[in-house]
Amino acid sequence: MQALEQKILTEGIVLSDNVLKVDAFLNHQIDPVLMQQIGKEFAARFKDQGITKIITIEASGIAPAVMAGLELGVPVIFARKYQSLTLKDDLYRSKVYSFTKQTESTIAISNKHIHSSDHVLIIDDFLANGQAALGLADLIHQANANIVGIGIVIEKSFQTGRDLLIEKGYRVESLARIQSLNDGKVTFIQA
Amino acid sequence: MQALEQKILTEGIVLSDNVLKVDAFLNHQIDPVLMQQIGKEFAARFKDQGITKIITIEASGIAPAVMAGLELGVPVIFARKYQSLTLKDDLYRSKVYSFTKQTESTIAISNKHIHSSDHVLIIDDFLANGQAALGLADLIHQANANIVGIGIVIEKSFQTGRDLLIEKGYRVESLARIQSLNDGKVTFIQA
Numbered sequence: 001m002q003a004l005e006q007k008i009l010t011e012g013i014v015l016s017d018n019v020l021k022v023d024a025f026l027n028h029q030i031d032p033v034l035m036q037q038i039g040k041e042f043a044a045r046f047k048d049q050g051i052t053k054i055i056t057i058e059a060s061g062i063a064p065a066v067m068a069g070l071e072l073g074v075p076v077i078f079a080r081k082y083q084s085l086t087l088k089d090d091l092y093r094s095k096v097y098s099f100t101k102q103t104e105s106t107i108a109i110s111n112k113h114i115h116s117s118d119h120v121l122i123i124d125d126f127l128a129n130g131q132a133a134l135g136l137a138d139l140i141h142q143a144n145a146n147i148v149g150i151g152i153v154i155e156k157s158f159q160t161g162r163d164l165l166i167e168k169g170y171r172v173e174s175l176a177r178i179q180s181l182n183d184g185k186v187t188f189i190q191a
Numbered sequence: 192m193q194a195l196e197q198k199i200l201t202e203g204i205v206l207s208d209n210v211l212k213v214d215a216f217l218n219h220q221i222d223p224v225l226m227q228q229i230g231k232e233f234a235a236r237f238k239d240q241g242i243t244k245i246i247t248i249e250a251s252g253i254a255p256a257v258m259a260g261l262e263l264g265v266p267v268i269f270a271r272k273y274q275s276l277t278l279k280d281d282l283y284r285s286k287v288y289s290f291t292k293q294t295e296s297t298i299a300i301s302n303k304h305i306h307s308s309d310h311v312l313i314i315d316d317f318l319a320n321g322q323a324a325l326g327l328a329d330l331i332h333q334a335n336a337n338i339v340g341i342g343i344v345i346e347k348s349f350q351t352g353r354d355l356l357i358e359k360g361y362r363v364e365s366l367a368r369i370q371s372l373n374d375g376k377v378t379f380i381q382a
Contacts, residue, residue, distance in 0.1 A: 028301055067257075075216075077220045112214075
């Protein structure tokens with residue numbers, strides 16, 4: 001996706017061969033116009049799939065997921081990383097290990113908002129090792145719902161996540177695919 | 192705001208005289224169409240104020256804030272409650288006490304994305320005791336930026352937050368103002 005790649009090149013900061021910081025438009029400051037374009041692109045790629053629900057994870061997944069939800073006309077659920085006082089229902093839970101933070105956290109969604117008849121699109125901001133996406137997929141499997149595919153804003157294609165998800169049979173659509181961050185430079189995989 | 196009040200009446204759950212659960216459309220599952228209407232309403236109320244930036248707090252503030260940002264054509268920053276590995280810049284920090292959770296947390300924004308020339312609209316999902324809004328205002332004051340006003344999706348008008356913010360001179364615009372949750376029933380303040 002041209003506009004996204006351009007934004008990464010102009011406003012992304014390569015912190016190391018593994019870490020791209022996009023706090024200027026996605027992970028801390030958010031560019032709503034770009035998010036709308038991203039939402040439209042996800043909707044175009046997954047239209048006619050009978051999607052009934054989008055599931056993402058707080059906090060950086062919310063903006064692109066809500067814009068995709070607006071385009072597709074479906075509700076969005078964000079999985080919480082912590083259990084809040086007012087989220088006391090029966091929950092589907094899954095453990096997610098973060099290689100970045102080297103911590104394991106529990107993610108959860110309420111069983112009230114997802115059903116076995118749902119066709120779910122997973123959306124997340126980054127795909128690296130695939131652990132967050134697998135955790136979300138696990139929640140959806142617990143509900144016996146169908147996973148239509150996984151939409152990713154930025155994929156670090158040099159890490160293992162994409163292959164892992166495709167091996168498990170999921171359709172993965174990433175709007176920017178990064179081949180390398182070596183030498184402080186972002187190189188994209190050309191479609 | 193009529194559509195919001197209607198949604199609260201049909202899908203909100205009164206858990207006690209103090210707690211309204213809106214996990215069906217705002218705090219866990221999100222209704223993107225309603226969020227767009229909310230964004231338009233905030234934009235209408237704060238147009239012509241020269242707003243350059245919206246600041247909110249993760250996670251439930253993000254959806255309404257991004258929709259307002261889209262309408263007003265300005266970036267959105269969400270304050271983080273925890274310091275992530277890739278958010279290592281110099282930060283403005285503030286402490287926020289949650290009466291609901293009875294815990295104190297630190298919220299922070301990067302000093303890269305807010306400047307003394309900014310005119311900032313604060314947006315949050317709920318106003319109860321006003322502590323989150325005051326914390327966000329504190330971050331903005333640290334940047335010597337101007338606070339144009341505070342936009343709230345749901346105000347619990349029977350708690351002290353609104354008066355506290357107005358005493359401090361802030362303009363507060365709440366799209367739904369709840370007079371009471373007594374006896375399991377939501378009563379709104381009529382405009």
